Amino acid sequence: MALRDLWGKLTGKAQPAPPPPPPEPALVEAPALAPPPPAPEPPQPEAPQPEPSPAEAAPVLAPEPPAAPEPEAPRGFFARLKAGLARSTAKLTDAIGSVFTKRKLDDAALEELEEMLIGADLGVSAAGRIVEGFRRTRFGREVTDEEVKAALAEEIAAILAPVAQPLVITREHAPHVVLVVGVNGTGKTTTIAKLAEQYRAQGLKVWMVAGDTFRAAAVEQLQVWGERTGAHVVVPAKPGADAAGLAFDGLRDARAAGVDVLLVDTAGRLHNKSALMEELRKVVRVLKRDDATIPHSTLLVLDATTGQNAVSQVRVFKEMVDVTGLVVTKLDGSAKGGVVVALAQEFGLPVHAVGVGEKAADLRPFEARDFARSLVGLDD
Ligand SMILES: Nc1nc2c(ncn2[C@@H]2O[C@H](COP(=O)(O)OP(=O)(O)OP(=O)(O)O)[C@@H](O)[C@H]2O)c(=O)[nH]1
Ligand SMILES: [Mg+2]
Numbered sequence: 001m002a003l004r005d006l007w008g009k010l011t012g013k014a015q016p017a018p019p020p021p022p023p024e025p026a027l028v029e030a031p032a033l034a035p036p037p038p039a040p041e042p043p044q045p046e047a048p049q050p051e052p053s054p055a056e057a058a059p060v061l062a063p064e065p066p067a068a069p070e071p072e073a074p075r076g077f078f079a080r081l082k083a084g085l086a087r088s089t090a091k092l093t094d095a096i097g098s099v100f101t102k103r104k105l106d107d108a109a110l111e112e113l114e115e116m117l118i119g120a121d122l123g124v125s126a127a128g129r130i131v132e133g134f135r136r137t138r139f140g141r142e143v144t145d146e147e148v149k150a151a152l153a154e155e156i157a158a159i160l161a162p163v164a165q166p167l168v169i170t171r172e173h174a175p176h177v178v179l180v181v182g183v184n185g186t187g188k189t190t191t192i193a194k195l196a197e198q199y200r201a202q203g204l205k206v207w208m209v210a211g212d213t214f215r216a217a218a219v220e221q222l223q224v225w226g227e228r229t230g231a232h233v234v235v236p237a238k239p240g241a242d243a244a245g246l247a248f249d250g251l252r253d254a255r256a257a258g259v260d261v262l263l264v265d266t267a268g269r270l271h272n273k274s275a276l277m278e279e280l281r282k283v284v285r286v287l288k289r290d291d292a293t294i295p296h297s298t299l300l301v302l303d304a305t306t307g308q309n310a311v312s313q314v315r316v317f318k319e320m321v322d323v324t325g326l327v328v329t330k331l332d333g334s335a336k337g338g339v340v341v342a343l344a345q346e347f348g349l350p351v352h353a354v355g356v357g358e359k360a361a362d363l364r365p366f367e368a369r370d371f372a373r374s375l376v377g378l379d380d
Contacts, residue, residue, distance in 0.1 A: 129155075175251070179298045195363065208264075234249070298325075
């Protein structure tokens with residue numbers, strides 16, 4: 001299939017009739033958010049600093065320090081995730097409730113379960129795996145909907161556990177370069193801002209590169225986030241400036257300034273899709289001229305509301321760039337949260353975090369058990 005066709009398919013814009021021009025993403029306005037912090041930190045000093053010696057390199061850092069003294073955690077965290085997943089949960093639990101009030105787990109019931117899981121966006125492969133698990137362990141037994149939910153949560157958690165990995169930032173890279181890619185409107189820029197907020201809260205020095213240079217609004221959007229999070233934003237000298245060159249300059253300056261994490265935003269759309277992919281490749285190529293291990297992480301941001309389409313997006317982006325991990329956003333607005341299970345089963349790529357809202361705090365680490373139990377409507 002031609003890349004253009006595949007792209008049309010995966011962005012959901014393809015039509016049998018001549019395709020309508022895709023609408024501009026509604027990203028001009030800054031997302032509705034809590035007010036900016038009252039006392040933003042002063043701008044980052046630009047003075048070059050010597051590179052840290054390997055001996056000074058800090059230990060590996062994860063985005064959420066597990067031992068953070070949050071009074072509400074983990075209860076508050078679970079409640080938040082559960083609230084975010086409410087629509088996906090309702091879809092699945094309503095279906096389970098209607099089929100398994102008290103019923104023998106025979107072939108017909110298993111078939112219905114499989115259909116239900118596919119309907120909840122878990123994908124054919126994961127649905128098949130889960131049903132096989134049920135067949136092995138529970139076939140012929142009479143089950144209630146609560147038992148089905150508990151068993152489902154276990155099966156789902158087993159699929160998710162291997163991919164639930166935080167994005168590990170290694171300070172010795174100085175900066176650790178994170179390239180953020182994805183189709184338009186999935187939440188790339190917002191996710192970058194959320195990551196910036198989290199890393200800064202951990203005491204890391206964070207810069208963001210406004211690599212979506214073609215839309216002035218995209219640059220402004222990141223600048224607004226820069227003000228909110230206190231992270232410095234590298235902006236193009238003029239609209240349409242070369243994104244690869246900007247990223248390269250940003251990297252050089254960030255290194256000189258002793259930055260720990262450099263988050264590089266990219267465009268979700270250019271005038272055509274192959275141009276977008278070519279630009280992405282160029283950004284990677286140019287960064288690698290500095291150091292072949294850069295980008296250290298390439299995050300593909302997926303919008304959960306697109307359901308199975310997200311699976312196609314991973315396929316296409318994996319061909320273009322070396323995707324090292326996923327972030328799945330908009331789980332709060334989606335009844336298709338089950339797609340995370342499909343993604344885990346299909347690709348085994350790390351899922352670093354999930355977005356459950358528009359605020360900076362709404363990027364949550366991805367926890368297999370919590371996610372699985374939330375998805376099927378069980379309590380912590
Ligand atoms: N409800 C909800 N909205 C989100 C989430 N993440 C992002 N958004 C919203 O989705 C919209 C698009 O987000 P952006 O971050 O601008 O998306 P993008 O991928 O950078 O878009 P382009 O730059 O056009 O490719 C914004 O209105 C965000 O506030 C999320 O987890 N939940
Ligand atoms: Mg953007």
